[in-house]
Amino acid sequence: MDEQGVQAGPRLKPDKVAYWYFRLNGFLQIENFVVHPGGRGGQRTDADLLGVRFPHRAEFLIDHPNDPMMDDEDSLSLRRDLIDVVIAEITRGPCKLNGPWTDPDKRNLHRVLAALGCFRKEQIDRAATALYRCGHH
Numbered sequence: 001m002d003e004q005g006v007q008a009g010p011r012l013k014p015d016k017v018a019y020w021y022f023r024l025n026g027f028l029q030i031e032n033f034v035v036h037p038g039g040r041g042g043q044r045t046d047a048d049l050l051g052v053r054f055p056h057r058a059e060f061l062i063d064h065p066n067d068p069m070m071d072d073e074d075s076l077s078l079r080r081d082l083i084d085v086v087i088a089e090i091t092r093g094p095c096k097l098n099g100p101w102t103d104p105d106k107r108n109l110h111r112v113l114a115a116l117g118c119f120r121k122e123q124i125d126r127a128a129t130a131l132y133r134c135g136h137h
Contacts, residue, residue: 015031015048015090018049018088019049022049024059025053025078026057026071027084027086029052030051032046032047033047033050033087035047035108035111035115036111045098045106045108047088047089048088049086049090050085050088050116051085051086052083052085052116053086054083055079055082056080059071083118085116087112102132104129104132109128109131110124110125110128
């Protein structure tokens, strides 16, 4: 209860808000995507959310062909001609990626891209380099 005696509603968890935001914008998702080590030992790191969205996706297109649900294309920089992939770390406040995600020498983005299969083997290094440099490719 707050100071006026009104019972507060349930707190929104950031991971669930992110999950539903991406889901309602057409992303198929894997939560807690683990980057496995190449040998024995613990995980290298994990991504809170991994999502894939196809360019022709449309919610409610069959039921409302003249008025399908609109996605947040501008905020997400979505493209209608490409498959979108999101690797998300979810946090309260400003984003602060840890060393396993920001250190190119660890090659964790390379591993995620290879596990996803969204690039041919010879394209992975270029894509990962761009992701480390500016956050998108």
